[in-house]
Amino acid sequence: MPPAPLTPERILEATEDVLRRFGPAKATVVDVARALGVSHGSVYRHFGxxxxxxxxxxxxxxxxxxxxxxxxxxxxxxxxxxxxxWLAALFASKRRKAGDDPELFATYMVLVGENSATVDRHIAEMIAQIAAIIETGVAQGEFSATDPTATARAVWDATNRFHDPAYAAEWGREGIDAAFGAVCDLVLRGLAKSA
Structure with missing residues (x-):
């Protein structure tokens, strides 16, 4: 049976495994290529x-x-x-990532620090999704917001403790779910259109 074709997806999966084993400081493209059974030049053909x-x-x-x-x-x-x-799903996703694979999570924290443009794009996408919900709420008469994007940014910032990896050590502590609920309640009361 011929080997599976080398695809960017296979390379990324192998890279995650290599990063998990060696960490970002020691992992090399040669290690990734070795894990895939190819030359490092083959990896560089997909990622320059x-x-x-x-x-x-x-x-x-x-x-x-x-x-x-x-x-x-x-x-x-x-x-x-x-x-x-949406906020609960984001929090649950971040907790899963931190709890299910702490080695890879720690590695990603290093990589996130190196790739600020990638992180900026991610945050912009998250804020755009929040803004879309707020815009709908305004249109339906539920929310009051003159600038949904600025309001979405404020919601993102207000809930930072529950999605920013810098707070990951707190995500398993007793009372964190109650704290999350309290922040959500506060955010939603702040958005609610006055009667």
Whole structure:
């Protein structure tokens, strides 16, 4: 049976395994190529540099939550429960990533620091999804916001403790779910249109 074709997806999966084993400081493109049974030149044909490969891994990791969150943002119905559901899904996704694979999570924190443009794109996408929910809430008469994008940024910032990896150590602590609920309640009360 011939070997599976070398695809960017296979390379990214192998890179995650290599990063998990060696960490970002010691992992090399040669290690990735060795894990795939190919030459490092074959990897470079798909990713022009080690930096490009690391950026693609970071982007892949950040994008994994986009589909679920996008589905919530684009769903029908009242905006308030959708926004709460979206924030809860984001928090759950980040906790899963931190708890299920702590070695890879720590590696990604290093990569995220190196790839600020990738992180900036991710944050812009997240804020755009929140803004879409807020715009719907304004149109349906649920929310009051003169600038949905600025309001979305404020919601992002207000909920930072529950999605910024810098707070990952807190995500398993007792009372964190109650704290999350309290922040969501506060955000939703702040958005609610006055009667």
């Amino acid at each position: 540099s080690k930096a490009a490969l690391r950026e693609a891994v970071t982007e892949r990791w950040l994008d994994q939550s986009h589909a679920e969150l996008s589905a919530i943002a684009e769903s029908a119905g009242p905006a308030a429960p959708r926004l709460r559901s």
